[in-house]
Amino acid sequence: PSTYVWKMANYGRVHITGLDATANATWQIARGTCLSMGANYTLNHALDVTDPNSQGYRVQLPYTPLHSGSARLLLTCPWINIGYSALFSSERYSMSEHIARYRIGGYAEHTLTFSHTFNVGHTSLIAQAEAINFTNAQYQVIQYYPMPGRQFRVTLRWKI
Numbered sequence: 527p528s529t530y531v532w533k534m535a536n537y538g539r540v541h542i543t544g545l546d547a548t549a550n551a552t553w554q555i556a557r558g559t560c561l562s563m564g565a566n567y568t569l570n571h572a573l574d575v576t577d578p579n580s581q582g583y584r585v586q587l588p589y590t591p592l593h594s595g596s597a598r599l600l601l602t603c604p605w606i607n608i609g610y611s612a613l614f615s616s617e618r619y620s621m622s623e624h625i626a627r628y629r630i631g632g633y634a635e636h637t638l639t640f641s642h643t644f645n646v647g648h649t650s651l652i653a654q655a656e657a658i659n660f661t662n663a664q665y666q667v668i669q670y671y672p673m674p675g676r677q678f679r680v681t682l683r684w685k686i
Contacts, residue, residue, distance in 0.1 A: 538576035567595035582622025609639035633665030
């Protein structure tokens with residue numbers, strides 16, 4: 527992408543190496559109370575190897591972070607469910623030339639969730655409140671397009 531006009535870039539040859547790792551665990555703390563944890567991590571080393579004479583030769587592809595991942599924690603209780611999640615990404619560059627002007631900083635976004643399910647006859651009502659990006663991290667996924675800061679959301683779902 528570029529400012530105001532979206533463009534795609536095709537590369538002739540790319541060499542990618544990396545690692546994807548995922549871990550999940552659940553513990554029953556007490557009757558009706560569980561703690562679930564999970565995390566994933568990605569190492570993505572993606573290099574343009576098309577033209578040895580180009581400035582971007584053997585440089586990380588634009589918008590491709592070297593490190594990224596997420597973590598989540600959920601406490602499920604009879605009276606309330608409490609969740610926490612975090613997303614993170616290392617710095618990346620908007621162009622093949624890795625100079626300060628094209629650098630997009632890394633970020634971490636944190637979200638808290640509280641929910642409860644009310645059983646009403648043969649149906650259920652799920653009430654949920656979220657604090658999204660509660661640390662108010664200022665970051666960009668695409669250069670010059672800032673992501674929203676702290677947000678709050680309340681959701682009611684009725685399952686019939």
